[in-house]
Amino acid sequence: MNTLNIKDAQALAVEYVTAQGIKDSVTDRLISAYTAHVDGDKKATKFIVTFWGCVASRDKKATASLRTMFNRISKRINKEKGISEKACTVKNGEIVEVTPRVKKGAAGGGDGGESGESANAETVKDDASAPRYSVAFQELTRMLKREKDEKKREALEVALTLLAPKC
Numbered sequence: 001m002n003t004l005n006i007k008d009a010q011a012l013a014v015e016y017v018t019a020q021g022i023k024d025s026v027t028d029r030l031i032s033a034y035t036a037h038v039d040g041d042k043k044a045t046k047f048i049v050t051f052w053g054c055v056a057s058r059d060k061k062a063t064a065s066l067r068t069m070f071n072r073i074s075k076r077i078n079k080e081k082g083i084s085e086k087a088c089t090v091k092n093g094e095i096v097e098v099t100p101r102v103k104k105g106a107a108g109g110g111d112g113g114e115s116g117e118s119a120n121a122e123t124v125k126d127d128a129s130a131p132r133y134s135v136a137f138q139e140l141t142r143m144l145k146r147e148k149d150e151k152k153r154e155a156l157e158v159a160l161t162l163l164a165p166k167c
Helices: 006-038 042-056 060-080 114-124 130-146 150-166
Strands: 088-091 094-097
Touching: 006 042, 006 060, 042 060, 042 088, 042 094, 060 088, 060 150, 130 150
Parallel strands: none
Antiparallel strands: 088 094
16 A cells, blocks of 8 residues: 555645546547537547547556446437437447346346336336326436536436336
8 A cells, every 4th residue: 555644645636636637628528529429520420439449448447437428428418419318338439329238127037038028017107106206207307407416416317217217
């Protein structure tokens, strides 16, 4: 472990602030590039794919972080422009929509086959609980629009994603 002293704490703080500035810069540039991509700018598409490829060729953790950031950015811009509710990622040198994960039923087991899915659909669409879920969904959506903290926004997005099929 590194030395735990005041000098090292100060140096680490400077590195942390620099890293946050770089993250903010990357976020801003990806927002601009993805917006241009959606508007049909092929240079923006090439920029995103090249940037992604460079990161992916160097570090797995950085690629995972980039994937999370790009998912959030693309989903927000797609929603604002009325394109789709899905996030995007870079795959095989192209920007593509993320394939949602198959959700397993509460009873567990299986690979989410047809019998499990149809049984879950019937359970989820319970008439007595539908208004309750709808009200909860609307309230979480309002909270998400007001929330500024990135981690809380992400948590609300996860909750909304899980609740959406029940509405």
